[in-house]
Amino acid sequence: MDCALPSPVPPWRATVLTLYPEMFPGHLGLSLSGDALARGIWALDAHDIRAHGLGRHRAVDDTPAGGGAGMVLRCDVLAAAIDAAVPAGDPRPRLLMSPRGRPLTQGRVRSLSEGPGLVLVCGRFEGVDERVIAGRGLEEVSIGDYVLSGGEPAAMIVLDACVRLLPGVMGRAESGVEESFESGRLEYPHYTRPRDWEGRAIPEVLMGGNHAAIRRWREAESLRLTRERRPDLLTDVV
């Protein structure tokens, strides 16, 4: 499946290896990322690993060496799928979705969005045969300390986070840089009309039009929320 439209500049390209290509583009085909896909700012191709499965049943998995529960994605099948979908010398980072991987951060997302695109490999079952990770230069990336049943939702999250940062995707440039994590802090609270709602008023400072005071209030709120909820972010920042 190829969701790209012709575009004068080479788009940021995502290639996904999955046992469920029909899951894509999924939510990425709607809203901000969907508009950007239709406009050719990015492109997506999802490839079925099973097309490289073995035998009449196109087997992709086998029992774990050494015994134990579950099944493991075969290295030969996955490597064949990667080789068919990704040309030799393709400069894009190759990420394997994995709960054992380095946790994804906004900083990493930003640098990935500034590159040529991504190759994303979605695991299933117990995971993939370890040998294909080194054999095809895959980097394990986790979206958090919990276990999903497959890498597809994780790949979609990586793509969602990257695509919204591509030039021309978000309306106002600053809506990308003031957000949670971009400055090592959580974002300040937002309000809009009505001014009073169920006895709760918008903070007075936001209604006064004093931009310096508003900036100070937002910085203070941002710091307060980060201290309360994510003190680890403050110690992480140099």
Ligand code: SAH
């Ligand atoms: N047995 C493995 C979990 C396999 S879950 C373990 O304990 O580490 C099946 C697949 O879902 C994985 O191969 C991976 O591609 C995906 N997955 C599960 N949790 C994930 C997470 N937190 N981040 C990224 N991918 C994840």
